[in-house]
Amino acid sequence: MEPPGEKPGEAGRLCITPQLLKSRTGEFDLESILLLKLRGLGLADLGCLGECLGLEWLDLSGNELTQLGPLASLHQLAVLNVSNNRLTGLEPLAACENLQSLNAAGNLLATPSQLQCLAGLQGLEHLRLRDPLARLSNPLCTSPSYWAAVRELLPGLKVIDGERVTGRGSELYQLCRELDSSLRPSSSPGPRATEAKPWVEPGYWESWPTPSSSILEEACRQFQDTLQECRDLDRQASDSLAQAKQALSPVGTTSSFVF
Template identity: 50%
Template sequence: MMDSKKEREQEADHEKVTAVLLKSRTGEFDLESILFLKLRNLGICDLGCIGECINLERLDLSGNGITNLAPLASLRLLAVLSLSANRIANLEPLRSCESLQNLNVAGNIIPSIENLHCLVSLRKLENVRLKDNTHNYTNPVCRNLSYRCAVLEMFPNIKVLDGERVVGRGSDLYQLCKDIDDTIKAGSYKNGQLIERIDCKPWVEDTYWEIKRSNNAIIDEAYKQFNDVLHECRLLNNRATHVISQTERSMSLKKQPKQYAI
């Protein structure tokens, strides 16, 4: 009977972030000393005293039942925040998190693009995730056909949106691959109808599998980018092998017994 009561008390504690919970999770006696905090899948509904961890840099609250983010407003040094799989509709308190760089709110109930305007002042924000296809997380705002364009226009400094790079070399390569996929898919339709190829006969036209000449430049550029990336990987591998070899040689010399002249 006592065990059952104790379990209920522990469950109630987990619904709210308390100093006891934070100290037991981090081993820190002073809440201001906590820099990294992971509170995933604990059934948390109330963020309680988490705002007292004013030096927090990384915070993971995914998989809870959080609706109110007000206690996070005091976390001015917070750089990485994961709130995926909660019940959040209002992001307004995050306006004060001026150091925020990486924000994951996939799997919540953010209704519209207007609800994202409060984040525009976060100049360091460069990675935003509102949907995650791997875990089938999304938000109602993502149903808007112009959602992606609107978000990129609203946040010109964003480098990654929903796990896809939107600027830099990686994004160029991603776009090239996507263009190739679109080109191949385009050849699968005729007059808007999908062409069935399961029973393709060997006497199809000679030009059936050819890609239009206008798309050759896309393919050539993709090959070039792939080769450049592979070349860089080989260089990094060679450097890593050299460093490992030097380290092993140095450690081997240290282990050898010292020789003394008689």
């Protein structure tokens, strides 16, 4: 028996229907749907989804999709998750001019050139093509130059695969990653801990690289700057709360408000 609201498309493929969309959202008018979650339904045909012209947030992950044609009419779409499907191209998304975040991990994208269609999306800042935690990737992610190629092709991206590459905090993140790599036993000439022991050899707790390392010094400097900024923000928040508490207190009485 077919799931309610779904019907076979070509060759028996499950297709999105108006009945399915209305049952999922409670909306009578498809153009009124703003948020839609259709995860893991075995969908292979987007059917009438292109009629949801007001759609802003869409989750199609975990289906059997091979193409995204109907999405070309969704000009208001801002967030899209098409991870864990069978996509070999993203061309229809070139028309989604308001797209800001795209998760396409776990598909069949083989070369960076298949991302060229996204180059005209001025608002696209977040792109995921690989998700290690969910064990999802794309063939193109196996290339050593994958990250560099994506950044060159889409210079407006701020986050790739969950890692910030531009914007506030990116330099500190990069420094911490380099520092972490330099501290790993494989790259450190210092003693290595191969098994748990009740003691350690002399010098085990000495940091590597040495304090004179430019990487370590720069990481410490930026960390201190960030810490100071957090303290300043905390002080501003405390001042704002104090002002609000005073404004809410009756004149001449002690405030009983607890913040």
